[in-house]
Amino acid sequence: MDSVTLLYDRRDEIALAVTFDYGSNHSSRETACAKYHCERLGIEHIVVPLDFMHRYFKSSLLEGADAIPEGNYDEENMKSTVVPFRNGIMLAIGCGMAESRGLNRVLIANHFGDHSIYPDCREEFIRPMSEAMRNGTYAGVEIEAPYTKISKADICRIGTRLGIDYSKTYSCYKGGEKHCGKCGTCRERKEAFRLAGVDDPTEYEE
Incomplete structure (x- = not known):
């Protein structure tokens, strides 16, 4: 939901969209939606394979559907889904791709609800990472993260105003044909629609 919303929100500024396939349970579903x-x-749109992460990194997100915890989207429950330094790796690659194409910005759709769980979604990470990219490139490539201080419900409201078909987005960490409705990301998705006052078009298993 988040990346697709940013795609529509900044469509007039975006020259290239990148999906990273790092072997997560839901990679193929996300890629199809993108x-x-x-x-x-x-x-x-291009897909960049990062299969080394699946081989060498430890995360329940890379271990199959049964490893994904069910329940609330909070730090204690979702900590096992952290893929170590995932955004750092992806932003670094995005930075190199941007400079290679004569572009000067990399956009990321992290949001406030991610902060307690994922260290590389926080402003304290994004800001110095952007500075490092700017200092490490001739083009002065920077990160733009416009949703850092807003909630997923806020993002849902933005996307609804833009007319996005959210039934063509995928969030479930288990990676099934339908959203499971029980894992933390499914519960967060449901909550975002509820708080935004928007009908949820998602098809859930439950």
Whole structure:
């Protein structure tokens, strides 16, 4: 939901959309959704394989559906889903790709609800990472993270105003054909629609 919303929100500024396939349970579902929206908007989309993360990194997100905890989207319950330094690795690659194409910004759709769980979603990480990228490139590539201080419900409201079909987005960490409705990301998704006052078009297993 978050990345697709940013894609539509900044569509006039985006030259390239990148999906990273790092072997998560839901990679193929997310990739299909990203492809659909990029084709609809006429934005070039590429998939970058990061299979080394699946081989060498420890996270329940990389260990199959049964390893994903069910319950609330909070630090204690969701900590096992952290993929170590995931955003740092992806932003660094995005930085190199941007400079290679003569671009000067990398956008990321992290939001306030991620902060307690994922260290590389916090402003305290994004700000110095952007500075490092700017200092380490001739083009002065920077990170733009416009949703850092807003909630997923706020993002849902933005996307609804933009007319996004959220049934063509995927959140479930278990990676099934339908959203499980029970894992932390499914519960967070449901809550975002509820708080935004928007009908949830998601098809859940439960």
